[in-house]
Amino acid sequence: xxxxxxxxxxxxxxxxxxxxxxxxxxxxxxxxxxxxxxxxxxxxxxxxxxxxxxxxxxxxxxxxxxxxxxxxxxxxxxxxxxxxxxxxxxxxxxxxxxxxxxxxxxxxxxxxxxxxxxxxxxxxxxxxxxxxxxxxxxxxxxxxxxxxxxxxxxxxxxxxxxxxxxxxxxxxxxxxxxxxxx
Amino acid sequence: xxxxxxxxxxxxxxxxxxxxxxxxxxxxxxxxxxxxxxxxxxxxxxxxxxxxxxxxxxxxxxxxxxxxxxxxxxxxxxxxxxxxxxxxxxxxxxxxxxxxxxxxxxxxxxxxxxxxxxxxxxxxxxxxxxxxxxxxxxxxxxxxxxxxxxxxxxxxxxxxxxxxxxxxxxx
Numbered sequence: 001x002x003x004x005x006x007x008x009x010x011x012x013x014x015x016x017x018x019x020x021x022x023x024x025x026x027x028x029x030x031x032x033x034x035x036x037x038x039x040x041x042x043x044x045x046x047x048x049x050x051x052x053x054x055x056x057x058x059x060x061x062x063x064x065x066x067x068x069x070x071x072x073x074x075x076x077x078x079x080x081x082x083x084x085x086x087x088x089x090x091x092x093x094x095x096x097x098x099x100x101x102x103x104x105x106x107x108x109x110x111x112x113x114x115x116x117x118x119x120x121x122x123x124x125x126x127x128x129x130x131x132x133x134x135x136x137x138x139x140x141x142x143x144x145x146x147x148x149x150x151x152x153x154x155x156x157x158x159x160x161x162x163x164x165x166x167x168x169x170x171x172x173x174x175x176x177x178x179x180x181x182x
Numbered sequence: 183x184x185x186x187x188x189x190x191x192x193x194x195x196x197x198x199x200x201x202x203x204x205x206x207x208x209x210x211x212x213x214x215x216x217x218x219x220x221x222x223x224x225x226x227x228x229x230x231x232x233x234x235x236x237x238x239x240x241x242x243x244x245x246x247x248x249x250x251x252x253x254x255x256x257x258x259x260x261x262x263x264x265x266x267x268x269x270x271x272x273x274x275x276x277x278x279x280x281x282x283x284x285x286x287x288x289x290x291x292x293x294x295x296x297x298x299x300x301x302x303x304x305x306x307x308x309x310x311x312x313x314x315x316x317x318x319x320x321x322x323x324x325x326x327x328x329x330x331x332x333x334x335x336x337x338x339x340x341x342x343x344x345x346x347x348x349x350x351x352x353x
Binding site for chain 1: 217218220222223224226229230233237240241242
């Protein structure tokens with residue numbers, strides 16, 4: 001695999017840019033897609049946000065100073081793009097954030113690209129009920145198996161704070177699922 | 183206060199408390215087994231194969247430029263543009279000679295409208311944190327004398343059952 005610094009350098013140079021961009025997409029498309037998909041839930045929305053994320057990365061690569069890792073920077077752009085997308089959607093529909101999250105989770109039942117069983121659907125509804133940060137941390141830790149240090153770099157939050165958020169998220173999800181069972 | 187008897191009898195391993203919180207939170211988070219490992223999401227067949235072409239094409243897309251129709255009377259545009267430019271220049275000079283626009287000269291309603299219409303991405307908690315409470319004179323609320331008649335009007339309009347108020351019957 002090509003070293004990150006080399007890829008960044010190639011992305012900044014006109015003659016190697018096109019090829020490097022393709023490598024960048026190939027390397028990160030799936031990881032970024034799943035990260036975004038778990039925030040916006042719908043495949044078509046995830047596709048839009050993912051493409052916008054790559055385009056933003058491509059257009060702003062000159063401004064990437066290498067203070068953080070490239071993938072952390074891309075994850076951060078992807079997260080912001082996804083959250084902005086949801087805020088716009090929320091405003092268009094004239095609903096609160098909580099309401100939108102619940103609607104999105106409800107829509108999964110009829111989504112052809114959601115193949116989860118009953119418990120997976122309930123899990124998504126439980127995740128939808130979490131505050132934004134806990135939701136992000138839970139998805140990144142539980143499904144994407146990212147390390148706390150990596151999440152810390154992406155979300156620019158302390159590792160201690162992330163552990164507390166994750167712990168709270170797990171407890172809330174468990175009690176949500178337990179309530180649903182009773 | 184009574185001295186604790188066990189203070190010197192028990193010891194902890196070096197650095198025990200430094201990593202305590204992290205170890206505890208890790209342990210608490212371990213009980214994830216009741217949750218499914220998979221999230222159930224799927225993608226259309228071949229989605230990732232086509233993604234590269236689509237994204238690359240979009241990234242290199244240039245914004246469409248407007249098509250301007252050429253007309254025979256193009257030469258008159260210059261004259262019209264000159265007159266308009268002189269007019270705007272004179273108008274602009276007059277405006278800028280007037281009073282400077284300051285934050286105070288903005289009407290409160292305009293500021294409120296702006297805050298209403300703009301998504302600042304701040305939670306009410308964050309907004310509350312930035313408001314300087316020193317400038318709020320809460321005392322005014324208590325010091326202002328409220329007309330008795332107004333109080334009765336308010337109660338009349340808003341209270342369904344006067345008995346709930348436990349008013350002194352002597353008055």
